[in-house]
Amino acid sequence: MIKFSKQQLKIPQMSKDVYLVTGGMSKFDRAIPEKRTEELVIDAFLEAAEFIKKTPEELKEYIHSCYYGHFADHFGSQLLGESVIHDRLGLDPLGNVGIKTGGATGGSTIWEAYKAVASGYSDTVLAMGWERMDEVPTDEGNNYIASAADKDWETPLGHIYTGYYAVMAQKYWQVFGKQEASFRRTLAEIAVKNKGYARMNPHAQSPMKITVEDVLNSPIVADPLRALDCCLMSVGASCVILADKKTAYELTDNPLLIYTSAGTHTLRVADRRDMDIPLLPNETADQYKDLGKRFPGGDRYPGFTGFLAARMAAYYAYGMAGIVDPMEDLDLVELHDAFTISDIQTYEDIGIRPYGEGRKYVESGECYHTNPLTGKPGKLPANLSGGLIGNMHAVGATGIMQVVEIGQHIWGRWAEMHADEAKWKRFNRTKPDDWTDLQVVGAKRALAISHAGVGSHVTATVLVHPDHQLERKS
Amino acid sequence: MTVENRGTVKVENGRYRVSGNFSYGYPNSPIRDESGKLVGITNPADITHIHTYGGEAPFFESLSKQKLLGTKCANPKCETYGSVYIPYRIHCPDCLMRCEEIDLTELARKGATVHTFMITERTGAFNTLKKPIRFVNVEFDGVSTILMGYLSVGEPKMGMKVVPIFQAKNPTYTILDLSWVPMGTDAADLPEGFSF
Known part of the structure; x- marks a missing residue:
C-alpha cells in the first residue's frame, strides 16, 4: 500500500476517553540471575500500586482484563509465558492476551489495553511488559534477534540484526549527514546525553559519565555506529494501569488522558516502495520539493532513511490529541533511541524537525533538560530516563517504561521516584553525589515512541494533563 | 557430543517423510554462584526444523x-x-x-x-x-x-x-x-x- 484512502487516514475516534492511572518498573540490568521473570513483574506491579497508595489486592480488584507484552518467547524457551505471569499475579480467571511487535511490543501492549478501555469492554486494565535476554550467550541472542528479520531473505546473512539496521544508518549518514565530522559528533552527543541522564535513574542499566571523544573512540559495531551509539540488551519489567474516567478518578485524584496509535511498514527494508511524503500538521508539501537537491540521494521516500511507520503513528496520535506542532505542544518526549542515528531519523518522522534537519534538534540544545547553549530549560527534553542507550531495552517493557517516565513528569513526581535512597539501595546501586533532579517543571503534555526493528511497527502514545487538553482539529 | 545420522526430509504424496535424528537431548548442568548456592540449570537442545519455501x-x-x-x-x-x-x-x-x-x-x-x-x-x-x-x-x-x-x-x-x-x-x-x-x-x- 503506497497510497492512502480517506478511510485509512481517518483520525481514530474512541468511544470513551481513557486515562493513565499509575505505572511501575522493576530494576533493569543485562542479567538478573537472582530473580525469575515473574518476580520482576511483581516488582513493577507493586511499584504501580504503591504509587497511588493502594495495596496490590485493592488495585487488582479493579482490573478486568490484561495485556501482556513479551517479544521473544525463544529466549526463555517458554511458550505462553503470559499465562505463567498471569497466574503468579493472581489474576485468573480474567481474560488476558499476549502481544508481540518486536521492539514496539511495549507500545503495542498499551495500544491494545487502550482500545479495551475505549471500547467499554473493560473499565480498568493492566498492561504489563517484560523481557529476559540473559538466558542465552550473546551470539545466540544475536541470532535470535536476527530471526525477527526475514528467515529466508535476510537472517542467513550474518545472523546479525544490527547489520540489517546499519545499511539504513549508512544511507542516512552519507545522504543527510554528508559524512561530516560535525554530524558524527552530534550523534555522539545523543549517547553522552542519554548515558548521562541514566546516572540519575536508579532503574538504569548503563549510567555513564562520558564525553563525545569516548563515544568516537568506542569500538566500531557497524560503521559509522560504535558500541556507545547502540542500545542495551536488558532484563526487566514495567506496567501501567489504564481506566475510564469514572474509575480512574476513583483510583486516584489526578489521572492523565492517554492517546495511543500505531503504524507499520515492511518487515524487509528491501520491500519499501517509493512514495510521496505523508505530511504532518506542521508541514507543507512545498518544503520537501527540493529535498533531493539539498541532500543528493535523499529524494526516495521513505527509502532507507525514514520510518514511514513512525510518521503514520505520529499522524494518528497528533490528530487524536490535537497536536499541531510537537515542539510547541509537547513538553517532553521519550524516543526509541535504538541507535543514535535512528534517534535523529525519528525526530524527522514525528515532525520535531523537517526531513533532513533532525540533527538541529540536538545542535540547538533543545533536546536537553537544560539547554547547554542558553542555560535555560530545553524546549522539548528527550529521553530523560536514559532511553534505550542508557536506561534499558528489555523489549516488551521498553515502550511501557517510556510512558511511566513521561507520566511521572506530568504528575510532578519524577524526583520522588528517582531520588529515593531506599530504591537505589534495593537495586544495589550507588546514587551519584551529583544526582540532579530532571523533573520537567510544569510538564503538561508528553509523547512516547515505541519502535520495532527497521521500522516494521511503531506506536505513539501521548499523555495529556486533563486541565491542558488541546482542541482536536476536524 | 557429536550428532550422528542427522535428520533428512523428503515429500511423498504431499506429506513430509522424515528419516534420521531431529532432536538431541543432553544432560543439564547446574548453575551456581560463588558461594556454591544453586541458581539455575542449563537447558541444552539440538533441534532441526523443517521449513517450506x-x-x-x-x-x-x-x-x-x-x-x-x-x-x-x-x-x-x-x-x-x-x-x-x-x-x-x-x-x-x-x-x-x-x-x-x-x-x-x-x-x-x-x-x-x-x-x-x-x-x-x-x-x-x-x-x-x-x-x-x-x-x-x-x-x-x-x-x-x-x-x-x-x-x-x-x-x-x-x-x-x-x-x-x-x-x-x-x-x-x-x-x-x-x-x-x-x-x-x-x-x-x-x-x-x-x-x-
Missing part, C-alpha cells in the same frame, strides 16, 4: 542454475500493474493476485546499483559467511524494491555497479547462493564454488 521455491532453486528470478504484477486491473519485485513476491501486495515470474538475470548482469551498504565484523551464532561481511542493498532499473545481499569481492560504495554471482557448485539452496561483485571482476577472482 512454498511459492518462493523456484527462486531458491534458480540460484543454483545461475538465474535470478523476480516477479511482476500481471493483473491489468491493478493500480500498480507491471510493478516488478525482488525479493520475489508470490502475490502482488496491492491486488493480491498471483504474480508472474520473470527472469531478471540479464537485467542484473547489465549492472545493478548499490543503494547502500555496511561492513561488519560482528555476527550472530550460526553465521557461515566470511568476516567482515559486506552487506549491499542493490537497485535495478525498473524494479520497485531494493534487494539485500553481500559483496564477495572489493569494497562497497554507494552508486557502484555490481553484478550477481551464483554458487552453482555445492549450492546451499539459501539466499547465500547469491552474491555480488563489482562489474568487471575477473572470473578467477570469484570465491570457491561461485560463477557468473
